[in-house]
Amino acid sequence: xxxxxxxxxxxxxxxxxxxxxxxxxxxxxxxxxxxxxxxxxxxxxxxxxxxxxxxxxxxxxxxxxxxxxxxxxxxxxxxxxxxxxxxxxxxxxxxxxxxxxxxxxxxxxxxxxxxxxxxxxxxxxxxxxxxxxxxxxxxxxxxxxxxxxxxxxxxxxxxxxxxxxxxxxxxxxxxxxxxxxxxxxxxxxxxxxxxxxxxxxxxxxxxxxxxxxxxxxxxxxxxxxxxxxxxxxxxxxxxxxxxxxxxxxxxxxxxxxxxxxxxxxxxxxxxxxxxxxxxxxxxxxxxxxxxxxxxxxxxxxxxxxxxxxxxxxxxxxxxxxxxxxxxxxxxxxxxxxxxxxxxxxxxxxxxxxxxxxxxxxxxxxxxxxxxxxxxxxxxxxxxxxxxxxxxxxxxxxxxxxxxxxxxxxxxxxxxxxxxxxxxxxxxxxxxxxxxxxxxxxxxxxxxxxxxxxxxxxxxxxxxxxxxxxxxxxxxxxxxxxxxxxxxxxxxxxxxxxxxxxxxxxxxxxxxxxxxxxx
Numbered sequence: 165x166x167x168x169x170x171x172x173x174x175x176x177x178x179x180x181x182x183x184x185x186x187x188x189x190x191x192x193x194x195x196x197x198x199x200x201x202x203x204x205x206x207x208x209x210x211x212x213x214x215x216x217x218x219x220x221x222x223x224x225x226x227x228x229x230x231x232x233x234x235x236x237x238x239x240x241x242x243x244x245x246x247x248x249x250x251x252x253x254x255x256x257x258x259x260x261x262x263x264x265x266x267x268x269x270x271x272x273x274x275x276x277x278x279x280x281x282x283x284x285x286x287x288x289x290x291x292x293x294x295x296x297x298x299x300x301x302x303x304x305x306x307x308x309x310x311x312x313x314x315x316x317x318x319x320x321x322x323x324x325x326x327x328x329x330x331x332x333x334x335x336x337x338x339x340x341x342x343x344x345x346x347x348x349x350x351x352x353x354x355x356x357x358x359x360x361x362x363x364x365x366x367x368x369x370x371x372x373x374x375x376x377x378x379x380x381x382x383x384x385x386x387x388x389x390x391x392x393x394x395x396x397x398x399x400x401x402x403x404x405x406x407x408x409x410x411x412x413x414x415x416x417x418x419x420x421x422x423x424x425x426x427x428x429x430x431x432x433x434x435x436x437x438x439x440x441x442x443x444x445x446x447x448x449x450x451x452x453x454x455x456x457x458x459x460x461x462x463x464x465x466x467x468x469x470x471x472x473x474x475x476x477x478x479x480x481x482x483x484x485x486x487x488x489x490x491x492x493x494x495x496x497x498x499x500x501x502x503x504x505x506x507x508x509x510x511x512x513x514x515x516x517x518x519x520x521x522x523x524x525x526x527x528x529x530x531x532x533x534x535x536x537x538x539x540x541x542x543x544x545x546x547x548x549x550x551x552x553x554x555x556x557x558x559x560x561x562x563x564x565x566x567x568x569x570x571x572x573x574x575x576x577x578x579x580x581x582x583x584x585x586x587x588x589x590x591x592x593x594x595x596x597x598x599x600x601x602x603x604x605x606x607x608x609x610x611x612x613x614x615x616x617x618x619x620x621x622x623x624x625x626x627x628x629x630x631x632x633x634x635x636x637x638x639x640x641x642x643x644x645x646x647x648x649x650x651x652x653x654x655x656x657x658x659x660x661x662x663x664x665x666x667x668x669x670x671x672x673x674x675x676x677x678x679x680x681x682x
Contacts (some may be wrong), residue, residue, distance in 0.1 A: 173238055175245040177366040182290035189294075189301035190239035197313045200332050205229040206533065207325050207334040209317045209478070212241020213519045214510030215340035216300060217526035222534060223308045229534070231310045232332050234317040234325065240300035241342055242361070242511075243519045244293065250365040253289035255385060255555055258392035262425075262557065269594055280394045282370035289365065318479040322503060336505055336533045339478065339485070339493055340526070343511035346470035348377070352438035356445045358465040361386075371395050371464035375447055377435060378469030379406040381554040384418060386466060388556055391427050398428040398460050400435060400449060407554060411615045414560045417597055418617075421558065428460070438465070473512050497544045498532045499525060507533050516550050524548055551629045553622035558598050561621035563629045564613030567603055576606035580638075580661050582654045584618060589649035595619050600654040602628070602638070609637030609662055616654075624652050638662040 173191065176183045187193065206222050208215045211233055219233040238245045267274045298304060302312050313327045325332045345360035359367075361382060372395065376387040379401030391397040399406075399422070406422070406429070407415035422429060432452035439446040444461045451458060473492030480487050486494040486502040493501055493513040500507055507529045510522035528543045536542045551563035570577045584590035584598045598617035604610055614628045631641055642659035646652055 173245070174363045174366050175238060175250075178368060180287075180290070182287065182294040185294040186245075186290070186297050189297040189303070190245070191237070191314065192302055195302060195312075195314050197315065197328065197330060198311045200232070200330050201230050201311065203230070203333045203335065204232045204311075205335050206338065207232045207234070207332050207336075208338045208340060209234050209325065210241070210340035210342055210474075210510070210512070211235035211239045211300070211305075211312075212340060212342045212510060212522065213243050214342075214512075214522035214526045214529075215338065216240070216305070217523050218338050218340065218509065218529050219305060219310050220308055221527065221530045223310050232313060232325075232334075233305060233310050234313045234315070234327050234332075236314070236316045239302055239305070239312075240297060244297060244300050246362045246365055248519050249293050249296065250289050251361070251382075251385060251389075252555060253292050254285060254365070254393075255389045255557075257285040257288065258389040259557060261392045266594075280370070282393060283368050285393060286365070286368060316477055318477055319483045319485075320479070322483045322505060334505075336507065338529055338533065339501070339506065339508040339512055340510050340522075341474040341478065341512050343471040343473045343492070343517060345467065346472050348435070348467060348469060350435050350438060352440070353435075353465070353467075356438045356440045356465065358467050360467050364466055371462070373444065373462040373464075374398070375400060375445075375460065375462040375465045377465065377467045379403070379429075379431075380409070380468065380470075381407065381556075383466075383468035384422070384554065384556050386468060387427060388422060388425065390466075391422075391425060396428075396462075398430060398447075398462065400430045400433045400447070402432070402434055404432050404452070406431070407560065410554065410560055411562065411566060411601065413599070413601070414562075414615050414617045417558065417599075418554070418556045418560060421556070421597070430458070430460075433458075471511065471517055475512070495545075497546050498539075498542045499529050499545055500532065514545070516552070518550075518552050521548075521550055521552075524550070549629055549632050551625045553625065555622070558595070558617050558619045559621040561616045561618075561625035562614070563625055564611065564632060565603060566613060566615075570603060570612055575612065577603050577612060578606050579603050580658045582657045582661070584651065584654060587649075587651055587654045587657070589651045589653065590618070592649065593619075593651070595651070600624075600658055602658045604638060604662065609639045611637060618651055618654075620651065624655065627652065627655055 176187050208219045219231050222229050223231045264274050264278050306312050315327045317325050317327045320326050374390050374395040374397050376383050376399045387397050387399040406419045433449045436448045444463050446461045449458050475487045484503045493508040495501055495508050495513045499509055509525040509529045511517045532542045554560040580602045582600045585596040590596045601615045603613040611632050616624050638659040642663045646656040
């Protein structure tokens with residue numbers, strides 16, 4: 165057994181008590197890679213969500229399968245270390261600040277000044293991250309009977325993966341190397357220095373002035389959070405509307421909320437160059453419809469504009485695995501690459517770049533790679549019903565089709581929309597700006613998609629997802645008793661609204677007749 169020295173990752177900075185705990189679990193400094201087995205049933209490259217689920221799922225079946233798991237950075241991948249977990253911790257702290265500032269309508273007078281201890285906010289995040297990191301630890305996966313190798317992996321040939329000095333012969337392999345933050349090639353940006361989701365959670369001091377590049381989910385979430393925590397935020401987006409891939413009405417509510425909170429929004433803006441000055445970083449940008457050059461000076465720049473698949477260094481050409489540097493590894497609907505013995509899952513190959521999507525895809529890979537001889541009984545990625553959430557305040561949650569997608573597929577639809585201003589609990593909570601929108605097949609109660617805009621939209625969307633997965637329509641939801649008062653009552657209101665459309669003149673006549681004999 166040989167130890168493999170590893171560089172300190174950005175997520176582990178500063179190397180305080182909490183980050184030392186994190187490191188001990190997900191990148192133990194003195195870890196010694198095991199002696200490889202004669203042959204592995206499965207070699208998994210990448211220990212983010214997809215890789216962890218594949219490895220643990222295969223090993224946990226207790227069938228004697230020999231599994232190897234390779235990670236070049238931190239076990240747990242983006243989600244644990246620089247994604248879902250740290251971002252939601254910071255967002256939660258920022259919501260406390262927002263609640264305090266918005267207390268007056270509830271009869272509570274906020275203090276004249278709300279002091280934010282930014283270092284304490286970040287320390288809380290690191291503590292929570294460390295406390296849950298044992299779930300993704302090297303030790304835990306080793307105890308599952310998995311051979312864990314820390315280091316850079318690459319394919320030697322169609323039967324072998326190499327990690328350092330070790331060669332890992334395999335029957336099947338899975339590529340789950342994920343994606344990383346896109347780094348724009350803007351003149352002066354690299355020289356000035358910038359943050360991404362991979363480095364922003366290493367901050368110990370609050371940036372007084374922060375520019376966020378990109379008005380997608382990551383950009384909007386972190387722009388709002390840092391603004392609430394006391395940074396002067398400028399959000400630069402190249403399109404005319406934030407969250408332009410979301411439902412337009414939903415995105416508009418979030419955009420209006422950011423404007424209400426007095427973020428500086430620069431829409432239709434293109435970052436041209438960055439200049440380093442004695443007082444900060446000067447962003448030069450242009451805006452559609454304006455010929456005048458624009459500038460804004462900040463202390464830090466956070467780039468949240470897209471993801472790039474981690475395909476470099478894998479030597480995919482040697483094993484006939486097709487890939488694209490923008491889209492990632494090419495897979496079919498069964499998550500099989502162009503090499504039939506190699507599969508892929510997660511951000512490396514999917515448009516859905518969510519932790520729960522990687523988890524679901526990993527389960528498909530386990531079945532298709534190990535338990536579908538001759539291709540029999542394989543599962544399909546396209547059969548998944550995938551919800552997602554943008555964790556702004558309010559949140560946007562969506563599942564299924566948008567109206568324009570249904571139209572493209574030639575499906576006639578109707579839409580039911582329930583404003584939260586008509587939901588009693590939302591009024592009591594002071595959260596009435598959102599809505600629930602359900603898209604259903606015209607002339608049917610079949611649910612095709614839904615969008616929810618609410619502070620806890622992510623907690624509500626699963627009821628609709630369950631209905632879609634199990635084939636339950638709006639009529640079935642109408643028959644489900646929802647506790648009163650809850651904001652989820654909006655879902656029942658939508659179902660009841662559909663039921664009322666069934667009261668045609670003919671059915672009313674029939675009901676009138678029935679009352680005469682009752």
